[in-house]
Amino acid sequence: MTAPALQTIGLVKRFGGIVATNDVSLTIERGARHALIGPNGAGKTTLVNQLTGVLKPSEGRILLEGRDITTAKPEARVRLGMSRTFQINQLFQSMTALDMLLLVLCEQRNLGLKLWQKLDKSGDLAREAAAIAERFRLDDVIGEPIATLPYGKQRQLEIAAAFAARPRVLLLDEPAAGVPEAERRDLLATVADLPADVSVLLIEHDMDLVFRFATRITVLVNGTVITEGTPAAIATDPAVRAAYLGESLDA
Amino acid sequence: MTMALDTPRPALTDLVGKTLSRRRRWKLGEVVFWGLTAAAPFMLPRGMLLLNEVAILALFALSLDLILGFAGIVSLGHAAFLGAGAYAAGLFALHVNADPLTGLVVAVLAAALLGFLTSFLVLRGTDLTRLMVTLGVALLLFELANSFSTITGGADGLQGISMGPLLGLFPFDLQGRTAYLYSLSVLFVLFLAARRMMASPFGLSLRAIRDNPLRASATGVAINGRIVMVYTIAAAYAGAAGALMAQTTQFVSLDVLEFHRSADLMLVVIIGGAGWLYGGIIGAILFKVLQDAISLATPQYWQFWIGLLLVVFVLGGREILHDLLARSRAALAKRISRRAP
Numbered sequence: 205m206t207a208p209a210l211q212t213i214g215l216v217k218r219f220g221g222i223v224a225t226n227d228v229s230l231t232i233e234r235g236a237r238h239a240l241i242g243p244n245g246a247g248k249t250t251l252v253n254q255l256t257g258v259l260k261p262s263e264g265r266i267l268l269e270g271r272d273i274t275t276a277k278p279e280a281r282v283r284l285g286m287s288r289t290f291q292i293n294q295l296f297q298s299m300t301a302l303d304m305l306l307l308v309l310c311e312q313r314n315l316g317l318k319l320w321q322k323l324d325k326s327g328d329l330a331r332e333a334a335a336i337a338e339r340f341r342l343d344d345v346i347g348e349p350i351a352t353l354p355y356g357k358q359r360q361l362e363i364a365a366a367f368a369a370r371p372r373v374l375l376l377d378e379p380a381a382g383v384p385e386a387e388r389r390d391l392l393a394t395v396a397d398l399p400a401d402v403s404v405l406l407i408e409h410d411m412d413l414v415f416r417f418a419t420r421i422t423v424l425v426n427g428t429v430i431t432e433g434t435p436a437a438i439a440t441d442p443a444v445r446a447a448y449l450g451e452s453l454d455a
Numbered sequence: 456m457t458m459a460l461d462t463p464r465p466a467l468t469d470l471v472g473k474t475l476s477r478r479r480r481w482k483l484g485e486v487v488f489w490g491l492t493a494a495a496p497f498m499l500p501r502g503m504l505l506l507n508e509v510a511i512l513a514l515f516a517l518s519l520d521l522i523l524g525f526a527g528i529v530s531l532g533h534a535a536f537l538g539a540g541a542y543a544a545g546l547f548a549l550h551v552n553a554d555p556l557t558g559l560v561v562a563v564l565a566a567a568l569l570g571f572l573t574s575f576l577v578l579r580g581t582d583l584t585r586l587m588v589t590l591g592v593a594l595l596l597f598e599l600a601n602s603f604s605t606i607t608g609g610a611d612g613l614q615g616i617s618m619g620p621l622l623g624l625f626p627f628d629l630q631g632r633t634a635y636l637y638s639l640s641v642l643f644v645l646f647l648a649a650r651r652m653m654a655s656p657f658g659l660s661l662r663a664i665r666d667n668p669l670r671a672s673a674t675g676v677a678i679n680g681r682i683v684m685v686y687t688i689a690a691a692y693a694g695a696a697g698a699l700m701a702q703t704t705q706f707v708s709l710d711v712l713e714f715h716r717s718a719d720l721m722l723v724v725i726i727g728g729a730g731w732l733y734g735g736i737i738g739a740i741l742f743k744v745l746q747d748a749i750s751l752a753t754p755q756y757w758q759f760w761i762g763l764l765l766v767v768f769v770l771g772g773r774e775i776l777h778d779l780l781a782r783s784r785a786a787l788a789k790r791i792s793r794r795a796p
Contacts, residue, residue, distance in 0.1 A: 236468055237512070237764065238763045256673065258669070274491055277525060277672070277677075278672040279674075279675045279676055279677045279678075282673065282674060282675035283675055287673065287674070287675075288673055290669075290670070290673075294667050294669055294670035294673070295666075295667065295670065296662065296663050296666035296671075297666055297667070298662065298665075298666050298730075299662060299663075299666065302471060302474065303659060303662075304663075305572075306656075306659060307656075307659045307660060307663050307674060307676075308674045308675070309654035310660070311656075311674055311675035311676055312658065312675065315656040315683065316656055316657060316660045316675075316676060316677070316681070317657060317680070317681075318655055318656050318657060319651075319652045319655050319657045319684075320480060320651060320652070320655060321655045321656055321657075322651075322655070323475050323478075323479075323654065323655070323656065323659070324472060324475035324476040324479060324652070326656070329475075330468055330471040330475060331463065331468045331471075333471050334463035334467040334468040334470075334471045335462065335463040337463070337464045337467065337471075338464065338467060343463075343464075343467050346467075346471065347470075347474055348472075363756040365674060366673075367669075369674060369675060
């Protein structure tokens with residue numbers, strides 16, 4: 205199999221008369237560190253929601269490792285190897301961090317309909333939950349209710365939960381959004397430490413993170429891909445500068 | 456570096472494993488509680504009929520707790536399943552076989568089937584639509600039972616049910632001793648099953664759905680399947696409660712399908728606290744004891760007093776009560792641990 209990790213072909217999403225995604229063809233290579241950037245309202249999250257199955261595209265196709273997943277349900281996409289984080293924390297507020305990781309691990313192993321299974325007698329569940337907690341620096345708060353965790357830890361858990369599903373493609377939707385300076389370094393380090401065989405699409409505002417992390421960058425403006433290239437090329441691209449300065453592109 | 460990340464500190468793995476097995480272990484309070492329920496016939500020999508009602512209501516409330524407390528599905532029509540179980544058990548005893556356990560199984564299956572079929576109606580929609588849909592199903596069932604009076608006896612109810620002895624050995628007595636022990640046993644067995652199921656990966660996924668459906672599906676939970684499953688199980692539990700009611704009173708009337716059954720049940724679960732399995736049982740005890748005490752004191756106005764109590768309770772009394780319980784538990788634990796070394 206040499207198909208790219210994730211690919212969209214002519215993706216279009218319309219909300220009434222508004223075109224939120226305009227003929228987006230995007231290719232994420234295997235093992236990529238790919239960033240998707242764009243000013244506010246560029247349609248980044250709309251695109252992610254189509255990739256993950258929350259929204260149905262009006263036109264076009266989405267391929268995950270060559271397999272057409274355009275109409276697959278969100279949970280099916282997770283099973284096929286793609287998981288995501290959310291820009292705004294979507295955590296299970298009544299659970300502990302451990303419970304949330306266990307849930308993902310159980311679903312990943314198809315234990316979700318095992319009504320009679322004991323959690324502590326499910327093989328190496330405990331070991332794996334501990335490994336993920338450690339990787340994402342959650343080991344000191346693993347037994348605490350999610351609702352009481354500091355914001356930075358909650359952001360770590362966002363990524364940890366997506367990672368626990370053992371994705372081959374990971375979509376990070378603004379992982380650093382709102383994280384205070386003191387906790388930022390931990391977060392950037394865990395993102396940098398993601399295993400090389402996981403292809404990552406990073407959607408981010410934070411240019412510091414984007415340029416440190418990505419080896420390839422796609423720029424989305426008003427739902428349209430205006431350019432794609434290496435960080436060095438993007439940094440000097442006049443159209444990108446124009447878009448970020450809020451100027452009209454043909455000015 | 457990457458290698459080290461995938462093999463956690465043994466101490467952490469150990470801690471996680473211990474957390475999981477400790478959670479599953481029986482707490483002292485639980486053992487004491489069930490011990491007391493088993494000893495009740497000796498302590499309150501005259502209260503068996505009331506205790507039987509409490510046990511049945513507790514089972515019914517446990518059923519609602521499974522969908523409300525764990526999966527977050529609100530229902531104002533849970534009486535539909537109570538009624539289905541009651542009529543199934545009653546009709547089975549009347550026309551087929553008077554053995555209580557066989558009747559119980561039949562009632563459970565009938566209610567589960569109804570639960571399965573109607574579960575598809577609660578898959579979509581908000582709390583409000585679910586309230587309306589469940590209410591509608593219960594109303595439908597009530598009118599069906601009312602109009603098919605040749606089968607159900609209509610407003611007169613199913614009369615002439617005569618149950619055989621339990622296990623072929625213990626006839627139902629007038630004091631309600633057999634009835635209570637029967638209902639308690641069924642409650643206990645089904646409670647054990649619920650305790651195990653809610654601690655399983657399945658139970659975890661229900662809590663995920665309740666907390667955040669968007670995230671649940673983004674972690675691979677197929678929400679609809681889980682809801683169908685838990686709704687069917689809950690309906691089976693309610694059917695069991697209905698069967699116990701029909702068999703121990705040897706009578707079924709339209710009252711089992713009335714709206715107040717569903718509404719009272721919601722109150723029972725709210726009183727005891729949803730989502731921890733004991734809430735329904737504790738709520739049932741408080742509700743029935745209060746109802747009994749107040750209706751003895753003021754037979755005409757008991758609804759007024761219970762209404763007032765419920766309003767006060769829901770507006771703040773519940774926190775106070777739970778706080779008191781937690782504090783006395785802590786004090787007890789302290790005393791025990793002081794004595795232990």
